[in-house]
Amino acid sequence: MQIGLVGLGKMGGNMRERLRNAGHEVVGYDTDPERSDVKNLVELADRLAAPRAVWVMVPAGRVTQSVIDQLSGILKPGDVVIDGGNSRWTDDEKHAEELGKRGIAFIDAGVSGGVWGLENGYALMVGGDKEHVDRLKPIFEALKPEGPYGFVHAGRVGAGHFAKMVHNGIEYAMMQAYAEGWELLEKVPSVESVREVFRSWQEGTVIRSWLLDLAVNALDEDEHLEKLRGYAEDSGEGRWTVEAAIDNAVPLPAITASLFARFASRQDDSPQMKMIAALRNQFGGHAVEKKD
Numbered sequence: 001m002q003i004g005l006v007g008l009g010k011m012g013g014n015m016r017e018r019l020r021n022a023g024h025e026v027v028g029y030d031t032d033p034e035r036s037d038v039k040n041l042v043e044l045a046d047r048l049a050a051p052r053a054v055w056v057m058v059p060a061g062r063v064t065q066s067v068i069d070q071l072s073g074i075l076k077p078g079d080v081v082i083d084g085g086n087s088r089w090t091d092d093e094k095h096a097e098e099l100g101k102r103g104i105a106f107i108d109a110g111v112s113g114g115v116w117g118l119e120n121g122y123a124l125m126v127g128g129d130k131e132h133v134d135r136l137k138p139i140f141e142a143l144k145p146e147g148p149y150g151f152v153h154a155g156r157v158g159a160g161h162f163a164k165m166v167h168n169g170i171e172y173a174m175m176q177a178y179a180e181g182w183e184l185l186e187k188v189p190s191v192e193s194v195r196e197v198f199r200s201w202q203e204g205t206v207i208r209s210w211l212l213d214l215a216v217n218a219l220d221e222d223e224h225l226e227k228l229r230g231y232a233e234d235s236g237e238g239r240w241t242v243e244a245a246i247d248n249a250v251p252l253p254a255i256t257a258s259l260f261a262r263f264a265s266r267q268d269d270s271p272q273m274k275m276i277a278a279l280r281n282q283f284g285g286h287a288v289e290k291k292d
Helices: 010-021 041-047 062-074 089-100 114-120 130-135 137-143 159-187 194-200 210-221 237-247 253-265 271-284
Strands: 002-006 025-029 053-056 080-083 105-112 123-127 151-155
Touching: 002 010, 002 041, 010 025, 010 114, 010 137, 025 041, 041 062, 053 062, 062 080, 062 089, 080 089, 089 105, 089 159, 105 130, 105 159, 123 137, 123 159, 130 137, 151 159, 159 194, 159 210, 159 237, 159 253, 194 210, 237 253
Parallel strands: 002 025, 002 053, 053 080, 080 105, 123 151
Antiparallel strands: 105 123
């Protein structure tokens, strides 16, 4: 099958290679000319036979909007655009409406797999009309992992990115649980090798997972994580998950706490903890640490 791919960074570039390895023809465009197969989006469209399919793999928000605006003026009725970036699901509905006015179909695809996707395949959560999703099945089959799992047509437009958003929210909470357990184990003198405890959990336990495997990889590289600063960014999807929970009155205490823990990681000297320390000193005479 023939497909255009816009955005050839870490994810997009590996996706192009995986699709080509599966025998598909991929015409890629990137603002970096060294990665790109064509000079611009017009040339990309010209290289594709109608009806065209163009997969957009660029940063969410303004960049995605800009690419979709350009494609809406280049593509023709019957063509389809797939947004595989980390767009907010509410943007999907807007993009589908904008493109639909020109007869262009829209599919949203939540993509998980990161830098390992080329080798292991990408988990795909897709939203859109069945006829358009079915048309792109050969592409989805090539990108997904081998076997029966790794692909779902989650529902109508927006469902793919909503499912991926919740997936990332769960990921936040799982990582936070591993991190808290690791810190507690490191704190106790009787546990002499936290790394080997984590390694022992990789088989036979109910908490084994790919994230646990990656944690062991990290500890093999830096046993006590002494080379790292305790600072973690968030991509935005954790926030969106919490916002959606509020809108739908769904309690998400673990995911919400994991998001707030990331915010706390960015404070070298937590203002909240200053008040906690001051209150403990006031009511209980507990010691406080003074700044130099």
